[in-house]
Amino acid sequence: MRLYVARKAWALGRIEIDARFVREADGTERIEREVRVQSTLDEQQLGRLADICEKTPVTGTLKRSMAIATRLVPEPSSP
DSSP, rough: OEEEEETTEEEOEEEEEEEEEOOTTTTEEEEEEEEEEEOOHHHHHHHHHHHHHTHHHHHHHHTTTTTEEEEEEEEEEOO
8 A cells, every 4th residue: 555645745655653652660651653664755754754743633642641752764665
């Protein structure tokens, strides 16, 4: 499946997200999120996509009570 950001006309390819809930010994909690994008986006586009990830309603709600660390990982398209 190929996804597109319509307004920007970016071909995103396949997107996979892995999220992990972490609770430290002191009781602090956080979510570690890795977003893998199969695309040929440049660094500026990847930065913008990372900004978009941080502004989703679910992320905003969760950030009220815990930290979320997001890592964006570009992966080359399969031949």
